[in-house]
């Protein structure tokens with residue numbers, strides 16, 4: 047059946063939540079962690095909402111009990127950057143809204159935000175197509191929208207997305223020449239429209255024209271393998287586009303979110319802008335934080351091709367620098383850019399790296415790898431972990447404290463995390479449909495033992511306990527905290543222009 051097809055251990059008896067069907071849940075004795083504090087406490091949930099967070103809560107017998115003694119009770123992960131069921135580079139990602147979300151739940155993520163790609167430039171048609179793809183969802187999801195062309199109708203449809211469809215962010219691709227890439231002129235128009243709607247402008251920052259040149263250069267040199275991908279689009283091109291987007295956002299005076307920050311070059315541009323007071327959010331992804339480009343030189347094509355994503359995974363040194371930037375707040379939250387293609391799909395580029403579908407996995411591994419890399423190594427605290435994997439995403443996309451917190455009144459999206467257990471990543475046992483895993487063989491401390499979505503146990507004992515169709519679309523309102531003060535800065539700018547220079551005529 048379709049669930050076996052997704053590679054997910056799924057028991058029919060749990061369909062309809064029979065084993066954990068109570069709408070009341072008590073999580074006892076764990077250390078409850080929020081971005082602002084941690085304390086030993088019980089958490090009581092009714093009808094999907096957290097109704098009490100305090101020690102020694104007493105309940106009736108009809109309440110499902112989960113013992114969290116010695117474990118952390120944290121907000122479920124929110125992944126700000128995924129591509130499920132996306133048509134891209136002549137094929138479609140192998141994970142759809144069920145298999146990708148099953149993988150997410152197995153790894154402690156309870157919400158993700160996916161990118162809608164317009165259909166023939168129409169945002170409304172794109173939104174409808176993605177709503178249809180997402181019917182098989184089994185967790186919380188939201189949408190960003192890509193902008194791939196510009197005219198009056200796109201501008202109008204952006205307003206519909208924001209005011210009627212719950213989308214508050216738009217992504218502009220500065221790369222992928224000939225398909226998704228947009229011009230600086232469009233970027234400017236798009237940034238202005240985002241600002242007027244209170245929507246967050248997001249950029250894929252690489253100089254697409256220079257990437258095209260770099261690709262031709264590699265082919266002319268006879269470099270056709272996956273290593274050509276990294277060589278054709280070096281960090282300088284990511285740094286240039288990041289700087290350009292930041293400056294244009296400054297010119298328009300609108301907040302900017304840079305997705306998949308992969309290099310020191312891009313990170314330093316973000317750092318500079320933030321120090322100057324500009325509202326720029328930087329999102330590293332797990333692959334950039336924990337991998338380096340050595341895999342792209344593997345003599346086995348499939349092994350090398352699985353690492354192909356854009357911007358590329360960089361040479362050793364960028365990973366550590368991005369970790370340091372995350373720990374000091376230069377970068378704010380971690381995504382995955384989960385965009386999976388199997389070996390057959392990756393083989394489309396066996397003779398030409400330009401045809402290898404771009405994308406890597408990560409939706410299942412993000413929480414464990416960030417914990418191991420950042421918390422176990424001592425670079426950040428447990429509260430920081432909650433902030434960068436959940437809370438900050440909820441704030442940036444304006445759904446905090448409904449999401450991203452264990453507070454009275456918040457949605458009960460919760461994980462129970464055992465810091466004394468361990469995890470191991472394996473392509474044989476992961477829950478994505480893809481047959482490879484860029485983190486294959488990685489081991490570390492800590493394990494998500496229970497994942498709860500809106501008060502329902504969705505993952506426990508290595509088993510998915512929710513069915514396709516049980517997911518929920520989360521609308522995200524405009525004008526997040528990033529827009530605070532924007533109008534005042536505009537007014538200041540305008541008043542600085544309103545004293546015309548007095549000139550004397552020559553006569």
Ligand SMILES: NC(=O)NCCC(=O)O
Pocket residue numbers: 129250306354355356357383385404405406
């Ligand atoms: N990143 C990547 O290689 N694939 C997904 C599309 C994108 O985010 O650019």
Ligand SMILES: [Zn+2]
Pocket residue numbers: 250305306356357
């Ligand atoms: Zn991108």
Ligand SMILES: [Zn+2]
Pocket residue numbers: 127128129383385
């Ligand atoms: Zn992406």
